[in-house]
Amino acid sequence: MKMKEMKTIHEPAKEIPVRDEVDVLVVGGGPAGLMAAQAAALEKGTRVMLIESRGSLGGNMTQGLPLLGFLGRKGNEIIKGLPLRFVERLRERGQATHHRACPLHVSLTMIDPEGTKRLAWEIMEECGVKVLMYVFCVDTIMDGDEVKGVIIESKKGREAILAKVVVDCSGDGDVAFRAGAPMAYGNENGIAQPPTLMFSMRGVDSRKLRDAVADHPDIYDIDFIPNEFFRADDNCTMVGFRNQIRQAREQGFNLPVERTIFMTGMAPDEWWVNMSRVNGIDSTDPEQYTRGEEICIRQNAEIVRYLKTFIPGFENAYMDRVAPFMGIRESRRIVGEYVLTEDDIFNCARFDDAIGVASYPVDLHHPVGGDCTLMWCPDCYDIPYRSLVPQKVDGLICAGRNISATHLALASVRVMGPAMCLGEAAGKAAALCALSGVQPRELDVRKLQDSLRAEGVYFRD
């Protein structure tokens, strides 16, 4: 069938102002971008700028999600360095919990979204990172295959920012994609994990919920974890209640998932709900993103009704906060100098160019259907620097969920602990490259590793 050709117009070339010129430009202020900007700025004499399209810093850290991945399968702390310092500062303010070991998710660290936004600002200010919000990186400035900066758009129109090295922490690989780097998307059929619009419920009788779950495994089925685990008044994510979903569906409830997922918030009566789901959404297409957001809003209304009817303790609860945007689990990722695979994860791979380690399981929200599969790494695996460096394009390093990994490997390394660790490594590498005039793919990785070790990053012996 012949596709209908899209109508186009010709946009004439024009002069645009150069707003700034820096050593390292970080695109995207999520967990990876924040750490990248801080790490780059800690390298003496580096001029660093961070640009962010939204009105707050933190990316998915502002969604009410726990930080996953700080502990390894053996219970040891594997994410240290700047990410750990970030969490410790939140903890000092009562805005983060301890890392609780969890049989399903390995470990959970709850954080306060508003506290996170504030601390992010403070850190950027302390280390002299120039922050510019409400600007969208829409294109790259290229010299052959080398990125020399980016084009941003805002209410001021189009402007340029020149940089010696750009760090792409946009989550969607926006910079790499515009620069013409080879990219991958989703699974073998090009379908990504589905997005979710998180929301919180307050007024939950948490004691009643915990006791009901612990006392009645016959009624409240929980995936994988023994029900007794949830009696303790501690951080947790409850995944299961498949019986309740079945019963609700029999009664005509329209629910998008096979199991219920909610997790503790920072307040005793607060639980965050991770249950809306829209399959087949490409978040890089605004029309699809819009449709997804709208569907999630409708789904969440039904999910509230379900929780109040079927889950003990939720009877008098109410929807409190809704995440500022529909969260994207997966979209574009680079094809880098190395593609991290699920075999690397399951075999606890070691790499000479390791820049950190991760241990979180392959946590796959099925791109089709409403279920989820977890597959664990027996201990932890190295993340190689080469997975941060795109093929073909110079002047660019990537971190966060747009790194070079297979669909399954990304389902592990995408969570926020590793994303922060990758950000720190990418920012440090970018600063070293910018200061010494070396391309990212030519960087002496031992120098980077020494610098990361000095910052307290965890490496295996």
Ligand SMILES: Cc1cc2nc3c(=O)[nH]c(=O)nc-3n(C[C@H](O)[C@H](O)[C@H](O)COP(=O)(O)OP(=O)(O)OC[C@H]3O[C@@H](n4cnc5c(N)ncnc54)[C@H](O)[C@@H]3O)c2cc1C
């Ligand atoms: C629903 C959901 C549940 C999840 N659950 C958990 C969980 O419980 N625990 C966990 O640890 N992880 C969880 N994850 C995964 C994790 O949140 C992400 O993979 C992680 O945040 C990735 O970090 P990042 O910095 O790469 O991207 P993001 O957090 O997405 O940050 C990217 C930032 O870049 C900005 N940006 C994007 N494009 C541009 C542009 N062109 N110009 C300027 N700025 C731009 C965005 O506004 C954003 O602030 C979940 C993800 C989702 C979606």
